[in-house]
Amino acid sequence: METTAAVLWEANQPLSVEQIELDAPGEGEVLLRMVAAGVCYSDHHFMTGRRTMRLPAVIGHEGAGIVEAVGPGVKGVSVGDHVVQTFVAPCGRCYRCRRRKFTYCEVGLGVADGTMMDGTFRMHRADRAIGTGMRLGSFSQFTVSPETACVVVPSDIDLIHASLVSCGISTGVGAAVNVAAVRAGDSVAVFGAGGVGAAAIAGAIAAGAAAVIAIDIADQKLEMARSLGATHAVNARDTDSVRAVRQATGGYGVDKSILCIDVVRPEHLSAAIDCLDSGGTAVVVGAAESQLDHIPTSPALLMRDSKSVVGTMYGGMDPHRDVLRYLELYRAGRLPLEKFVSKTYPLESINESLDDLIAGRNIRGVVVF
DSSP states (O other): OEEEEEEEOSTTSOOEEEEEEEOOOOTTEEEEEEEEEEEOHHHHHHHHTSSOOOSSEEOOOOEEEEEEEEOTTOOSOOTTOEEEEOSBOOOSOSHHHHTTOGGGOTTTBOOTTOOOTTSOOSEEETTEEEEEGGGTOOSBSEEEEEGGGEEEEOTTSOHHHHGGGGTHHHHHHHIIIIISOOOTTOEEEEEOOSHHHHHHHHHHHHTTOSEEEEEESOHHHHHHHHHHTOSEEEETTTSOHHHHHHHHTTTSOEEEEEEOOSEEOHHHHHHHHHTEEEEEEEEEOSEEOTTOOSOOSOHHHHHHHTOEEEEOSGGGOOHHHHHHHHHHHHHTTSSOGGGGEEEEEOGGGHHHHHHHHHTTOOSEEEEEO
16 A cells, blocks of 8 residues: 655655555554654654664654554454554563563564564565664554554544653653652652653652752743643753752752753763762663763762662653553643644654754644644
């Protein structure tokens, strides 16, 4: 069948919206008619080559759609189901899955060669294979994904909002709830108040944090953080963030800091660690600058103050549990996903959405098919 898709042919070039061929779903796969796809900073990393994959490919990994057809052997997903895609598709059987480390499933993490689980391609143009980015290919009108990468969600939930739980929301909320383990009464500093950082703020508030300090260099993002319930907002362009955090906490520092800046540099790591109280934990969510090969802090100070530094991918996600948990918070009015959608775009305007992302004009832009 034909589908309209945004294809990345070369790094550092715009996406090309064009007609390509899409094969029928294979064993354990489903055909999705996409409804919405969030535009994530990771998409920009792929476009610039900061993160590499085989090209050409259809990228996009923050999608939600409706099942149009199922391949042989599919048991948990049916035609007509509304689903959210996840870029980790845990098999449930490997060593790590059995130890509940679902994010690190040995077979389910999307590969960089654009193939499906069986090592073949589903997308083509003429006789040239086109990769399905992260086995999702969310920037396409129709796409084929593994059944295990699809979480069935209630049909009454707006899929435009639900699409954000595919990646950004789950990464940020999970960083606060699963990894930082924010508890009632904790104080939390969140560095970077874009899509993932705003989700970390919302997650900390949902977990019962008493003080949540949002730190960014864009006033509109700090306003968004305030609207989500952040108790303090610090513009790091004109204020020392560590000093501001200590002033907000009576000189002690915070229990948890969550580093959601898109490209993490040494000064960001130092600030996230230095603003902690004794016994505090810093969670690194953003991708580090490629040349950064150490954590710029004193091991003696970590020991003396009992501070911890931990990284996370996907917010410690159990996809088939946490997607539904976060959507239940949304239904209960405790995770206002609608506030995260700054603007929607047709697929033909995908490059405009990426420009707006880089310029910081959106918390989240969403392609609506």
